[in-house]
Amino acid sequence: MKTVGIIGGSGFIGSYITKEFLEQGYSVKVSVTDIKKSEKYQHLFNLKNSDTLNISPLKVENLSDLKDFISDCEIVIHGGTPFQLDVKDPQSELFEPTIKGTENFLAAAKEAPSIEKVVFIASVAAYNTNFPLPAGGKKPQDTFNESDTPFISEESHPYAQAKYIANQTVEKFINQHPDLSFEITSVSPVGVMGKSLSNREDSTSTGLQFLIKNKIAPNPFIQMLYDTDTEFALVDVGDVAQAIYKAATTNGLHGKNYLLSSESYRISDMNLMLNHHPPKNKAKVIYDSSLANKDLKITFKPLQKTFNRYSQ
Template sequence: MSGAGKVVCVTGASGYIASWLVKLLLQRGYTVKATVRNLSDPNKVAHLKELEGAEERLHLFEANLIEDGSFDSVVRGCEGVFHTASPVLFEVTDPQAQLIEPAVNGTLNVLISCSKEPSVRRVVLTSSIAAVVFNPSPKGPDVIVDETWFSDPVFCEEIKAWYYMAKTLAEEAAWKFSKENGIDLVVMNPGFVTGPMLQPTPNCSTEIFLDFMKGKGVLPSYQIVDVRDVAQAHVSGFENPSAHGRYLLTERAVTRSHVLEILQKLRPSLNLPKFPVGEPTHQACNKRAQDLGVVFTPFEVSLKDMVESIEESILLS
């Protein structure tokens, strides 16, 4: 177990990606200091406490993204810090207060704490494809997006894509601060995340699919990646000494009609909406992630596991 004797921190540990990350880190022998917003909320901590190795090597802390110094004591003694905590909201009344400030200031708060702690040798940040593709550049089925692409905050603001703007500004702030303060930063940019849940309540990804399965929602075309692969990429991004820069995490581009076709085979009884056959809005290059050692789970497997996970959580009742 390569993590034996090593201490790492995971922020926002109760989340969809972070829960799998904590699980994988514990499996690899790490001692994990994990932060949540509310230690007294069983929906946030119960599933983490049940993970294998949690009793011996998982330590939970309460921390607030927008509270200065909130992460100082948590990162103390850690070799690696995985910053996954960030608000995920697509409908907001005050984007600055609800999304942008917590995302940007929260990222800076964590990095400031890391800059004061000599033991921290690398920070792995969970960004998003939202910080990659939202710009005015022409796109089409033959366009290949890679890590050199960056979203444009001005463009995001113009189209009122507040979540995408928040992720873009947070990643920009992270790169700037890290370069100015000598922090070894690695950034993960996952596409739309699918796969099974560990947490008991749905997140944005599962809620979108849940609505879609009930025939109510609209599912856009997406770059898809399995949550377990995202967790693996984070760990590899920390453990591999040569890891650097950004990593675009996507198994493939899918369309609504493709998702519909797979869901119809999985659950023929569902009243699914109908969509015309279309093409992906763009392709994405995952070569850097593969070079890091990430083996991507086929979307068909990921979607099947996600559907079963949703049903097991009795979210369709």
């Protein structure tokens, strides 16, 4: 039985990744920032095969703890960077844990004796920090794929900038270490939607769905989405977990970063589907996931199914 370490494995996406690996027969280690807050990870013990689940405290800024966490893992999934839209101090809340955490992890992984595969959960922001708006030079209807030039703007949200820089850090590390004993693969999901496996109320993705369903705008960013009826590229959380499992267990993907995307819908159509009504407009495909379809052998489900499940 191989061991997979999942940094951030109790969050919205992470819980589905934990579920996937448990069901596939792996021994799973999940990191949490505060072991005392059991309400943030207790739901994982309701999953199938949870007798092979272990919860460990970890802060990605702590290099020695990071080395200890991954020391006995054959596979490590790094998804432990915070997804936050409301930020008071971008440096301490986003840039330090995201970028420094990535640097520490790479240093620890380089010395880990048993690692065979690392998967980074990046973000569509690794390709376009303007998301959900088009990248610079692109029109709303223009498609985007992995061959397009990545775009970053200082005017973008700090979360997006942090994820972009973290991805650049990974790419630089791969180029500087051509003789690694393990593979590194990244995935970059667009807006991740779906039903949470927990009752946690601190998930940004779950919260965004709640806001759109009920037309609530707690900040200027969300209000802008309504005002412009922004077109959002979306993907199902279960499909993201499956893609990550495939990336972790398929050889020959070193250095690749896969866009994970299903369909694009306007905010008004998302509101309708979240309330069990059909969309007025047809779905578009803005972010092309053909490479993930081909290499990871995955088909992304229509978003109508995702929203129906969320609203059950």
